[in-house]
Amino acid sequence: MKSSNRNKQTFFLVATSFILLMALAIIAFTPQIIAWRLSIVDRLVDQAKNTQNTQQKLSYLEQAKMMVGSDPVATEALARFWLSRGETGRAIAVYQSVDDPNYLRLGNLALQVQDYNKALVYYKRAGRVHQSAESLSGEAVALYNTDKISEGCEKSAQASKQSLESIIAKNANSSCILLGGTQADATSLVTKSALSQRESAYFLIDNQVYKSGEKLLKEVESKSTTDFLTLARLSASRGELKEAIVFAVQGTKIDQSNSALQSTLVRLYTLVNDPQAAKHHAELLEQLKFSHY
Structure with missing residues (x-):
C-alpha cells in the first residue's frame, strides 16, 4: 500500500x-x-x-x-x-x-457604404478612445444622413471648438448651414446662397452627406454625364446595382465615349451576373482606348 x-x-x-x-x-x-x-x-x-x-x-x-x-x-x-x-x-x-480597431477609420468606411447607424456607433467609440475634431465631425455627418440635422449641427460646433483649424470640422459646419441648420459661433466655409443647387449637392456628397446631396442632385433638371456617374456610384455603394445601371446608361446616352461610365457599366454588369452586357461595354471601352491614340 x-x-x-x-x-x-x-x-x-x-x-x-x-x-x-x-x-x-x-x-x-x-x-x-x-x-x-x-x-x-x-x-x-x-x-x-x-x-x-x-x-x-x-x-x-x-x-x-x-x-x-x-x-x-x-x-x-x-x-x-x-x-x-x-x-x-x-x-x-x-x-x-x-x-x-481604428474606430475612426471604421466610421469613415461605414459612411462610404452609407451604413449611417453603424458609422455613428464607430465614431462614438472613437470619441471614447480619443475625442477629436474628426470623431465629432464624423458623428455630425452620420447624424445629418439620418435626418438629425440639429444634433449634427451641435456635434459639428463641438468639433470646431475642439480644433479651430480643422477643415473637416469647417466642412461639417458648412454642411449644417446647407441643410438649413444654424451655427452660432462655428466657422463655415460656404454660405447657402453662394452655391447653386448642383454645387450644393456636390459639396454635400464630397463631405459624405450622401442622402441630402443625392436628393439635390436628382432634382437638378439638366444632368451631365458626371451627374449620372455620381448617382450611379452612390447607388452602387449601397448595393442598389440595378438603379446604378439605370443611371450609368442614362449618362452614356449623353456621351457614349465617357470611359468612366463605360468602365462602371462593365463592373456593374459583372456584379449582376450579366456577362454579355459586361462584354459589350468592355468592347466599347477598348474601342475608346484605341480612339485616343
Whole structure:
C-alpha cells in the first residue's frame, strides 16, 4: 500500500515537473515562435503581391491573417484587397477583427457604404478612445444622413471648438448651414446662397452627406454625364446595382465615349451576373482606348 502511494507521489512529481518544464520552454521560445510566424506572414503577403491570380492572392492573404490575427501587415493587406474590389463591407469586417480597431477609420468606411447607424456607433467609440475634431465631425455627418440635422449641427460646433483649424470640422459646419441648420459661433466655409443647387449637392456628397446631396442632385433638371456617374456610384455603394445601371446608361446616352461610365457599366454588369452586357461595354471601352491614340 505504501509502495503504491509512493508511486503515485512520484508520478505526480514527475508529471508536475514535466508540465513546468514545458511551460518554461514555451515561455523561452515564445519570441522565436512569434518571429517565425511573422516571417511567414511577410512571405505570404509578398506572394500575394506577386500573383495576378485573384483567388490565389486572396488565399495567401487569408492565410497570413490566420497566422497572426492582429498583425497590422496582414490585416491591412487583406482589407486593402477587399477595398480594391469595392467590397467595403468585407474590409470593415477585417479591420474590426483586430484587438484594438481604428474606430475612426471604421466610421469613415461605414459612411462610404452609407451604413449611417453603424458609422455613428464607430465614431462614438472613437470619441471614447480619443475625442477629436474628426470623431465629432464624423458623428455630425452620420447624424445629418439620418435626418438629425440639429444634433449634427451641435456635434459639428463641438468639433470646431475642439480644433479651430480643422477643415473637416469647417466642412461639417458648412454642411449644417446647407441643410438649413444654424451655427452660432462655428466657422463655415460656404454660405447657402453662394452655391447653386448642383454645387450644393456636390459639396454635400464630397463631405459624405450622401442622402441630402443625392436628393439635390436628382432634382437638378439638366444632368451631365458626371451627374449620372455620381448617382450611379452612390447607388452602387449601397448595393442598389440595378438603379446604378439605370443611371450609368442614362449618362452614356449623353456621351457614349465617357470611359468612366463605360468602365462602371462593365463592373456593374459583372456584379449582376450579366456577362454579355459586361462584354459589350468592355468592347466599347477598348474601342475608346484605341480612339485616343
